[in-house]
Amino acid sequence: MAAAEQLLSGWGRTSPSRARVLRPQTVAQLTDALACATPRAGGTIARGAGRSYGDAAQNAGGSVIDTTALRGVLALDAPRGLVRVHAGTTLGELLRYLIAHDLTLAVVPGTRHVTVGGAIAADVHGKNHPGEGGFAAHVESFALCTPAGEWIEVAAEHELFRATAGGMGLTGVIVEATLRTRRLRSPWALADIDRVPELEQALALMGDDGGSDDDGGSDGAGGDADGTGDTPDGNGGLARERRSSAIAWVDLLSPGRAFGRAVLTRCAEAARADRPARRHLSDRPPLSIPTGLPVGALLRPSAVRAFNELHWRLTPQRARGRAIDIQANLFPLDVVGAWNRLYGRDGLVQYQFAVPRGQEPLLRRAVEHLRVRGLPMYLATIKRLGPASGGWLSFPLEGWTLAIDLPAGAPGLRRALDELDELVAQAGGRVYLAKDSRMRAEVFAAMYPELGRLRELRARLDPRGVLRSDLAVRLGV
Numbered sequence: 001m002a003a004a005e006q007l008l009s010g011w012g013r014t015s016p017s018r019a020r021v022l023r024p025q026t027v028a029q030l031t032d033a034l035a036c037a038t039p040r041a042g043g044t045i046a047r048g049a050g051r052s053y054g055d056a057a058q059n060a061g062g063s064v065i066d067t068t069a070l071r072g073v074l075a076l077d078a079p080r081g082l083v084r085v086h087a088g089t090t091l092g093e094l095l096r097y098l099i100a101h102d103l104t105l106a107v108v109p110g111t112r113h114v115t116v117g118g119a120i121a122a123d124v125h126g127k128n129h130p131g132e133g134g135f136a137a138h139v140e141s142f143a144l145c146t147p148a149g150e151w152i153e154v155a156a157e158h159e160l161f162r163a164t165a166g167g168m169g170l171t172g173v174i175v176e177a178t179l180r181t182r183r184l185r186s187p188w189a190l191a192d193i194d195r196v197p198e199l200e201q202a203l204a205l206m207g208d209d210g211g212s213d214d215d216g217g218s219d220g221a222g223g224d225a226d227g228t229g230d231t232p233d234g235n236g237g238l239a240r241e242r243r244s245s246a247i248a249w250v251d252l253l254s255p256g257r258a259f260g261r262a263v264l265t266r267c268a269e270a271a272r273a274d275r276p277a278r279r280h281l282s283d284r285p286p287l288s289i290p291t292g293l294p295v296g297a298l299l300r301p302s303a304v305r306a307f308n309e310l311h312w313r314l315t316p317q318r319a320r321g322r323a324i325d326i327q328a329n330l331f332p333l334d335v336v337g338a339w340n341r342l343y344g345r346d347g348l349v350q351y352q353f354a355v356p357r358g359q360e361p362l363l364r365r366a367v368e369h370l371r372v373r374g375l376p377m378y379l380a381t382i383k384r385l386g387p388a389s390g391g392w393l394s395f396p397l398e399g400w401t402l403a404i405d406l407p408a409g410a411p412g413l414r415r416a417l418d419e420l421d422e423l424v425a426q427a428g429g430r431v432y433l434a435k436d437s438r439m440r441a442e443v444f445a446a447m448y449p450e451l452g453r454l455r456e457l458r459a460r461l462d463p464r465g466v467l468r469s470d471l472a473v474r475l476g477v
Contacts, residue, residue, distance in 0.1 A: 008050070008058045009055075015055045072344055121166065142175075160461075246384060249381055346409030385400060424447070431444075
């Protein structure tokens with residue numbers, strides 16, 4: 001089995017640490033790697049595609065098991081909509097396979113480059129969480145290899161399922177999974193787009209799942225320019241019950257009255273007849289950020305302000321039934337490869353938190369908290385969340401989530417985020433572990449009240465403390 005010492009970091013490129021990386025080529029090699037790990041040698045943790053922003057798939061001084069060689073579809077039961085896959089398979093690879101069989105996944109995050117095992121371990125969510133829940137809600141079962149070398153098939157009703165879904169790899173290594181798929185009517189979506197001058201108006205539209213569609217301006221076409229439409233609401237848009245996903249881009253860098261303006265996009269899958277041409281997800285992005293990019297070419301606030309202004313001006317004030325292909329709808333950032341390099345050597349922090357329904361004012365308070373401290377907020381998005389899944393460390397709770405990209409080297413960032421953590425915890429909210437690399441243990445415990453149950457289960461499942469990650473050590477799991 002290949003093994004080499006390597007400096008690892010998450011997608012945010014912060015908090016790197018060095019570990020011995022094992023790359024098993026077979027399930028037997030993976031089982032051996034886990035069985036041979038010892039606390040004295042620093043323990044071990046599984047790693048997929050490395051798309052967690054923080055330090056969840058790192059293990060300073062120990063070993064890391066790279067699962068990406070174990071990939072591919074094992075079996076498809078198309079009549080029942082079930083697919084069995086190796087956990088090292090990326091969602092992009094799986095989607096390309098499913099699309100060829102007129103199937104798709106019900107839930108995907110903002111990038112297709114995460115592995116199936118990583119998607120379960122983080123219980124990732126998408127823009128359709130209120131209707132579909134998180135990724136784990138569509139997992140029939142998974143095979144988990146424990147630190148004792150035991151192979152357990154874990155079904156959704158099992159206690160171990162709730163500990164593993166969102167548990168950041170701290171219960172064992174997910175080796176295979178059976179996922180529930182759904183029929184794909186079309187690889188296209190139809191979008192209703194609204195450009196609104198303030199964050200609160202975007203929240204009102206999202207909270208009402210559309211509200212009255214006869215207000216505001218128009219793009220002049222009575223819908224999309226090419227005339228497509230699907231179950232209209234009587235005003236040229238999609239009926240509320242058809243809108244399956246929603247996200248708001250928020251401008252938190254432009255000055256004056258432009259601060260807090262938002263573009264809200266609500267989508268529904270198009271009917272097959274609307275868009276007969278099929279598009280597959282491309283293997284490679286059309287653009288990629290090169291290594292060794294000079295400092296002068298990196299992101300600057302002035303450049304991002306200019307981009308935000310261009311994005312605002314190019315977006316119609318109101319559009320209905322606009323056709324968007326699967327790539328642009330589900331994975332817009334995947335168009336640019338290695339875009340995290342734009343933030344330079346210090347990397348980026350994507351601060352993502354959720355607050356319960358009724359705590360919406362904290363969203364505005366949070367951005368003002370960062371604004372008055374002069375911290376540049378380069379990219380910000382807001383989504384609604386549906387009910388919690390029951391995963392002990394799963395992130396979503398019924399309410400709202402705000403994600404903000406910030407340069408990790410910005411002066412005063414750590415202190416400002418520590419203060420914001422306190423506000424989020426007091427409001428009954430939580431920070432997303434898959435994006436975190438700096439939260440303090442005591443705040444984490446306040447945000448995740450089921451932490452004690454996970455500790456008890458780990459004491460039974462892993463009494464020697466073999467499973468270890470930088471995140472687990474930092475947060476006292």
